[in-house]
Amino acid sequence: MSARASVALLAAAGLLATGVTVAQCPPPPVQREYRVLPGHLEPHTPGSGAPEELPASLPVQRLLGPSPDLNRVTVLRHFLPKPSGAPPRVILIVVPGFLGGATNFTPLAEQLVRRFNGNLEVWAVDRRTNQLEDRRGALYGRARFEEGDIAGALDALQFYFPDVHAGPNPFPNNPGDADVDEDGVLDPPFALPDALGGTSAFQQLGSDDVRFVAHWGLDTWFRDWRILVDEARAIVGPSGLVVFGGHSAGTGFSGQFAAYDFDPGPGVDAGHEHIDGLLLLEGGGPGPGNATVTFQVNGVAQNPVPRPTSAAEYDALVAQLAAPGGPDVVLSSFFTIPLAQLGAGAELAGLDGHYRYGQPSFASRVSLLQSGALSLLLGVPMTAEMPVALFIDDDFSPVSQLSGSFGFSDDGPNALFPLFGTYLAGPAPAGGLRSWKAFDDPTLPTCPPNAPDASDGVGCAILDRGPRPAPTDPPARWGTTAEPSDLRALLRNQFGETNFLEWYYQAGRLALDQSYGRDSSALGDESRLAITQNATMDKPVLAIGGSNGLAPTEASFASYLSSIATPPEDREIFIAEGYAHLDPLTAEDNVAVPVIVDWVNRLLQRKLLGAL
Amino acid sequence: MSLLVRSLLLAAALLAPAADARAVSIVTLALDPAASTLVPESGPAQTLAGTLTLRVGALPPGGTGTSFDVIGLALTASGGGTIGLDPALANPGLGVLRPTGEVLIPTLFLRLEQGGDVLDLAIPDVTGTVTFGPGGASLARLDAQLELATGGQAGLLTVTIAALPEPASAALLAVGLAALAARGARKEVRR
Numbered sequence: 057m058s059a060r061a062s063v064a065l066l067a068a069a070g071l072l073a074t075g076v077t078v079a080q081c082p083p084p085p086v087q088r089e090y091r092v093l094p095g096h097l098e099p100h101t102p103g104s105g106a107p108e109e110l111p112a113s114l115p116v117q118r119l120l121g122p123s124p125d126l127n128r129v130t131v132l133r134h135f136l137p138k139p140s141g142a143p144p145r146v147i148l149i150v151v152p153g154f155l156g157g158a159t160n161f162t163p164l165a166e167q168l169v170r171r172f173n174g175n176l177e178v179w180a181v182d183r184r185t186n187q188l189e190d191r192r193g194a195l196y197g198r199a200r201f202e203e204g205d206i207a208g209a210l211d212a213l214q215f216y217f218p219d220v221h222a223g224p225n226p227f228p229n230n231p232g233d234a235d236v237d238e239d240g241v242l243d244p245p246f247a248l249p250d251a252l253g254g255t256s257a258f259q260q261l262g263s264d265d266v267r268f269v270a271h272w273g274l275d276t277w278f279r280d281w282r283i284l285v286d287e288a289r290a291i292v293g294p295s296g297l298v299v300f301g302g303h304s305a306g307t308g309f310s311g312q313f314a315a316y317d318f319d320p321g322p323g324v325d326a327g328h329e330h331i332d333g334l335l336l337l338e339g340g341g342p343g344p345g346n347a348t349v350t351f352q353v354n355g356v357a358q359n360p361v362p363r364p365t366s367a368a369e370y371d372a373l374v375a376q377l378a379a380p381g382g383p384d385v386v387l388s389s390f391f392t393i394p395l396a397q398l399g400a401g402a403e404l405a406g407l408d409g410h411y412r413y414g415q416p417s418f419a420s421r422v423s424l425l426q427s428g429a430l431s432l433l434l435g436v437p438m439t440a441e442m443p444v445a446l447f448i449d450d451d452f453s454p455v456s457q458l459s460g461s462f463g464f465s466d467d468g469p470n471a472l473f474p475l476f477g478t479y480l481a482g483p484a485p486a487g488g489l490r491s492w493k494a495f496d497d498p499t500l501p502t503c504p505p506n507a508p509d510a511s512d513g514v515g516c517a518i519l520d521r522g523p524r525p526a527p528t529d530p531p532a533r534w535g536t537t538a539e540p541s542d543l544r545a546l547l548r549n550q551f552g553e554t555n556f557l558e559w560y561y562q563a564g565r566l567a568l569d570q571s572y573g574r575d576s577s578a579l580g581d582e583s584r585l586a587i588t589q590n591a592t593m594d595k596p597v598l599a600i601g602g603s604n605g606l607a608p609t610e611a612s613f614a615s616y617l618s619s620i621a622t623p624p625e626d627r628e629i630f631i632a633e634g635y636a637h638l639d640p641l642t643a644e645d646n647v648a649v650p651v652i653v654d655w656v657n658r659l660l661q662r663k664l665l666g667a668l
Numbered sequence: 669m670s671l672l673v674r675s676l677l678l679a680a681a682l683l684a685p686a687a688d689a690r691a692v693s694i695v696t697l698a699l700d701p702a703a704s705t706l707v708p709e710s711g712p713a714q715t716l717a718g719t720l721t722l723r724v725g726a727l728p729p730g731g732t733g734t735s736f737d738v739i740g741l742a743l744t745a746s747g748g749g750t751i752g753l754d755p756a757l758a759n760p761g762l763g764v765l766r767p768t769g770e771v772l773i774p775t776l777f778l779r780l781e782q783g784g785d786v787l788d789l790a791i792p793d794v795t796g797t798v799t800f801g802p803g804g805a806s807l808a809r810l811d812a813q814l815e816l817a818t819g820g821q822a823g824l825l826t827v828t829i830a831a832l833p834e835p836a837s838a839a840l841l842a843v844g845l846a847a848l849a850a851r852g853a854r855k856e857v858r859r
Binding site: 138140142145171172173174175650653654657658660661664665666 | 731732733734735737756757758759760762763764772774775777789790791792793
């Protein structure tokens with residue numbers, strides 16, 4: 057009998073064997089593999105081969121070739137091979153939330169995989185629309201940054217954000233021109249080879265370019281993910297664990313997955329029967345839904361319509377979405393920012409920050425950051441890491457759904473932005489550049505002595521939000537805020553095999569399906585949507601919130617937990633004090649990790665004993 | 669307290685382990701230094717000494733088995749290093765014991781220390797064998813071997829554990845068994 061472990065940090069072995077004291081060793085490198093697998097065969101999707109198949113538009117063909125197959129499911133696998141060659145005993149499949157990509161989970165996944173020394177893998181899902189991202193410029197830019205080819209890196213910026221004369225929307229105080237390479241010339245858009253054998257500029261897709269997305273409902277998503285669950289089960293075996301979970305809105309999707317009836321007929325094949333536990337990260341799980349559905353057209357909300365109560369009504373709405381000129385099937389903008397540009401900008405800013413940390417920002421030269429809403433946030437001269445930092449840090453980001461605690465900037469004046477309760481960074485003194493102070497910097501400003509309203513011109517990275525509410529009180533933020541997340545890791549996770557932001561977040565069909573919340577029985581037709589097994593969902597649940605996030609107390613999870621059949625002793629909640637919304641995923645030395653490890657250990661023991 | 673009451677209490681105390689044999693047991697085993705070693709791929713072998721404490725769900729294990737948790741570990745190698753459980757986790761050594769005596773700890777979370785250095789590591793798929801006492805109601809011996817592929821100077825590190833009930837535990841076990849035997853003898857006489 058033997059157990060064999062690859063323990064890269066085993067200077068300890070030498071230590072124990074020789075009695076020699078050894079200094080800190082590097083942790084074992086967690087490996088990543090981006091896997092593209094055949095997904096559920098949705099018949100309207102390009103490549104399905106079915107009579108209903110819709111053609112791929114020219115922009116889509118430029119990205120994916122003349123005959124793309126978009127019925128695919130993709131996952132970023134984090135793993136550490138066991139020297140014995142034995143498979144892992146646990147696979148955790150996780151789904152990102154609103155605008156999230158697979159690398160949202162990378163820091164957490166790496167810590168979990170390393171902690172289990174290969175006995176657990178984390179598979180982070182990218183939704184189908186990730187296939188539509190035109191990442192040619194980012195890949196080209198990464199190669200140029202790697203080579204130190206600055207002119208080439210600037211070309212990558214001009215692929216997505218060509219020079220602009222007089223600016224598209226010079227507001228409030230920007231110069232209006234965007235001359236990315238600062239050569240005084242209005243350069244044409246930079247083009248790159250495409251999948252049709254020619255060259256083309258950035259293919260920013262609109263809803264009319266991808267009408268087939270109208271047919272990607274939750275049914276399609278869940279059948280994609282079921283493929284992953286089945287594969288994971290085949291790997292870990294009947295005595296291993298397949299745990300499903302999500303972050304933020306991904307907790308809703310994962311709860312709906314557990315509640316899904318995969319049997320197309322009158323029988324029941326509940327999603328929860330195929331998993332061993334549900335992990336909710338900073339989100340309360342699926343809600344009860346809405347009585348109405350609201351579509352958007354070019355980002356403008358239309359009048360709500362009643363939620364369909366028959367297949368015919370449902371099909372009529374899907375037909376609207378599938379028709380050219382119909383309502384949006386992908387979110388067109390976010391805070392007035394074109395979403396695909398935001399995604400591309402984040403990836404470029406990640407590259408710039410990663411390769412040129414502390415140097416003057418290239419990314420902030422582009423028109424996107426010099427105009428409109430982003431100029432308010434990022435309109436001052438800054439170093440390369442700052443655009444990502446200011447956009448996403450909880451002290452500066454106006455978007456709490458995207459914020460984590462990555463440090464602070466206090467080398468220039470900060471002012472309170474009353475609408476959001478976050479800070480606006482002013483220009484550094486003497487024409488300098490605003491720069492970032494890392495999460496572990498001992499001089500991060502605290503309140504007190506600094507002022508939360510930034511009346512002292514600084515504000516606070518760390519402040520006390522007051523006592524913890526009682527478990528039955530309405531959710532409210534509490535506790536001393538923490539700064540656990542490393543900006544450098546975040547920058548690194550903006551690019552690579554996949555990315556951190558989702559450029560094309562589904563709209564329309566998602567709004568329709570989400571209106572049913574955790575029970576689609578009201579639709580009365582399981583062939584369209586079959587979220588009918590929530591009340592029978594009885595698997596253990598671990599819910600993790602952040603006291604400075606969107607699920608700050610036990611009450612944040614009460615609605616969902618009270619709707620399922622999981623016995624009270626199997627409903628566990630852990631609130632990480634001071635953590636903001638992203639921190640349970642991005643924190644270094646993540647306090648949620650030992651909690652998850654312990655929960656998984658207990659589930660695995662029960663599984664081995666046939667008690668789960 | 670009357671002699672009768674004292675006798676009854678004593679009898680109850682002696683008989684309790686046997687009467688409650690299927691309840692959770694806490695068992696401390698001591699390593700046999702003569703049979704417990706830490707052997708690097710290169711370099712001299714060391715002896716291992718110390719104790720491990722187990723929480724066993726039910727003895728004898730029925731059905732698919734019972735829980736078999738390492739809840740305490742205090743090992744010292746002759747080179748001076750120590751091996752304990754990872755204190756950051758609430759349950760670092762959860763495992764199962766099959767009726768056949770096979771032990772599986774899916775992941776054993778350890779802490780190694782020497783001097784000021786602390787290293788936490790996880791060992792996947794730890795297996796071992798339990799030798800049961802009479803009737804399967806006790807643990808008479810635990811054997812396990814861990815192989816750690818260090819990749820470092822020591823190469824493959826093999827830890828062999830042979831653990832027996834501590835003398836105190838063994839004495840208690842003997843008393844319990846004696847009580848059981850006495851009770852059985854009384855029953856025989858009544859017949």
